[in-house]
Amino acid sequence: MPTELAILLYDRFTALDAIGPYEVLSRVPDTNVTFVAKTPGTVRTDTTRAGVVADRALDDLPAPDGVLVPGGPGQEAVMEDPEVLDWLRSAHEHTRWTTSVCTGSLVLAAAGLVEGRRATCHWLALERLSDFGAKPVAERVVVDGKLRTAAGVSAGIDMGLTLAAELADEPTAQAIQLGLEYDPQPPWDVGAPSKAPAAVVEFLRKASRHL
Amino acid sequence: MPTELAILLYDRFTALDAIGPYEVLSRVPDTNVTFVAKTPGTVRTDTTRAGVVADRALDDLPAPDGVLVPGGPGQEAVMEDPEVLDWLRSAHEHTRWTTSVCTGSLVLAAAGLVEGRRATCHWLALERLSDFGAKPVAERVVVDGKLRTAAGVSAGIDMGLTLAAELADEPTAQAIQLGLEYDPQPPWDVGAPSKAPAAVVEFLRKASRHL
Numbered sequence: 001m002p003t004e005l006a007i008l009l010y011d012r013f014t015a016l017d018a019i020g021p022y023e024v025l026s027r028v029p030d031t032n033v034t035f036v037a038k039t040p041g042t043v044r045t046d047t048t049r050a051g052v053v054a055d056r057a058l059d060d061l062p063a064p065d066g067v068l069v070p071g072g073p074g075q076e077a078v079m080e081d082p083e084v085l086d087w088l089r090s091a092h093e094h095t096r097w098t099t100s101v102c103t104g105s106l107v108l109a110a111a112g113l114v115e116g117r118r119a120t121c122h123w124l125a126l127e128r129l130s131d132f133g134a135k136p137v138a139e140r141v142v143v144d145g146k147l148r149t150a151a152g153v154s155a156g157i158d159m160g161l162t163l164a165a166e167l168a169d170e171p172t173a174q175a176i177q178l179g180l181e182y183d184p185q186p187p188w189d190v191g192a193p194s195k196a197p198a199a200v201v202e203f204l205r206k207a208s209r210h211l
Numbered sequence: 212m213p214t215e216l217a218i219l220l221y222d223r224f225t226a227l228d229a230i231g232p233y234e235v236l237s238r239v240p241d242t243n244v245t246f247v248a249k250t251p252g253t254v255r256t257d258t259t260r261a262g263v264v265a266d267r268a269l270d271d272l273p274a275p276d277g278v279l280v281p282g283g284p285g286q287e288a289v290m291e292d293p294e295v296l297d298w299l300r301s302a303h304e305h306t307r308w309t310t311s312v313c314t315g316s317l318v319l320a321a322a323g324l325v326e327g328r329r330a331t332c333h334w335l336a337l338e339r340l341s342d343f344g345a346k347p348v349a350e351r352v353v354v355d356g357k358l359r360t361a362a363g364v365s366a367g368i369d370m371g372l373t374l375a376a377e378l379a380d381e382p383t384a385q386a387i388q389l390g391l392e393y394d395p396q397p398p399w400d401v402g403a404p405s406k407a408p409a410a411v412v413e414f415l416r417k418a419s420r421h422l
Contacts, residue, residue, distance in 0.1 A: 014234070015230050015233065015234055016230055016231065016234040016391065019226050019227055019230040019261070020227065022226065022260070022261055023225070023226055023227040023364070026258040026260045026261070027258070032260065033258075033260045033261075034260065035260075035261060042253070042264050047237040047238070047244075049233070049237045049243065049244045049245065049246075049266075050230070050233055050237070050244075050246060050263065050264070051246075051263070051264030051266070052261065052262070052263055052264070053253050053261070053262030053263070053264065055260075055262070102392075122392060123392060140394070140396045141396075151392050151394075152390070152391060152392025153234070153390075153391040153392055153393070154368065154391050154392055154393040154394075154395065155392055155396075157365065157395070157397075158395065158396050158397055158398065161397060161398050161399075162398050165398070170399075171408070171410065171411060171414075173398070173399075174399055174401045174407060174408065174411050175411050175414050175415055177397060177398075177399060177401055177402050177407075178401055178402060178403070178404065178407045178411055178412065178415055179363070179364075179415055180227065180363060180364040180365050180402075181313075181333060181334060181362050181363025181364055181365055181366055181402055181403065182364070182365040182395075182397055182402040183351070183362075183365075183397075183400075183402030183403040183406065184365065184368070184369065184393075184395035184397065184402070185351045185352075185366075185369050186368075186369055186372060186388060186393055186394075186395065187369065187372050187373050187376070187384070188372075188381075188384075188385055188388060189394075190385045190388055190389055191388050191389060191391075191392055191393040191394030191395070192389070192392065192394040193389065195394065196385060196388075196389045197382070197385065199382065200382055200385050200386050200389055201389065203382075203386050204386055204389055204390055
């Protein structure tokens with residue numbers, strides 16, 4: 001039986017949060033990645049400029065081997081959606097991996113799945129994990145038991161590779177990394193608040209207050 | 212008037228090739244990113260496990276300010292599709308940026324847009340650019356006039372950031388990078404053939420011969 005991984009989509013999710021890990025995990029042998037949502041069909045992203053298709057309803061995958069919850073501004077509504085939270089809680093009882101990218105960890109938190117656990121989140125929302133009894137950790141990928149939480153947006157690629165090595169083995173995960181030519185060369189070294197110019201950090205802090 | 216950027220989708224494209232740059236460029240102020248295809252609607256990716264929606268037909272955006280062609284095994288068919296190639300040639304006459312990720316540069320090449328130009332591609336297909344009179348360059352992002360070509364899959368994120376600085380300015384592009392928490396920490400340093408174990412490189416070379 002192949003390993004079944006479900007990636008949750010919801011209105012106003014952030015595309016790369018989901019597609020980064022998908023791109024890695026869908027290349028692991030004997031692994032099926034399936035996009036799921038409350039209602040199958042097109043789900044629009046936070047920018048409204050993209051649509052990704054959820055091929056299955058939540059009820060179609062009640063007990064996947066792994067779940068991944070992406071982040072995005074739409075997560076606020078999902079955090080109050082009993083149908084999604086119930087599905088997550090129920091799935092989590094059987095998963096081998098329960099994972100999130102970015103503010104997706106707040107959805108796991110709202111479902112009660114990170115209480116007392118080490119977890120991470122987008123740097124702008126990291127402290128909110130404390131509201132749910134989790135221990136916020138400012139690391140790129142945080143592992144606690146079967147929980148895997150990744151930091152903001154692009155961190156899902158790094159988490160995906162780590163998980164690929166668990167699903168298969170290191171050479172397979174490395175072949176996927178090389179296949180995706182994941183040899184990142186960002187034009188600047190400003191991808192974390194500790195590294196970015198203070199004005200850029202402040203700009204984002206102010207902008208996030210409007211969300 | 213906002214800057215209009217068209218990302219071409221086609222059957223069996225690689226999702227991250229398109230979504231990486233989308234995630235960056237859709238956050239540039241006064242910039243519209245639109246997914247286009249011969250026929251609007253859902254376009255399936257190379258793994259078949261994901262669908263991304265093309266919101267517009269090619270004819271809806273005959274003269275965008277920029278085009279981006281992702282790679283993926285479906286590019287072989289696109290390289291022989293006169294409708295797509297004609298659209299690219301016609302658009303290229305007016306673009307400020309004509310760009311590709313991964314083997315998308317082979318599509319630009321098939322349209323005759325890289326002859327005599329420096330360009331890059333996925334490392335496994337780089338030398339094929341020579342067949343079209345281009346000068347293959349093993350760099351992450353290659354700029355030649357208004358051409359921007361990126362290496363395999365994940366390189367589109369790096370290209371997107373460079374382009375964002377041109378579209379807006381460096382602080383804006385850096386804010387996008389920090390917003391996406393693009394502070395990559397791959398678990399291994401094996402993302403380029405010069406860095407990966409020989410056995411991993413050979414495995415991919417063999418696998419690619421079956422494509």
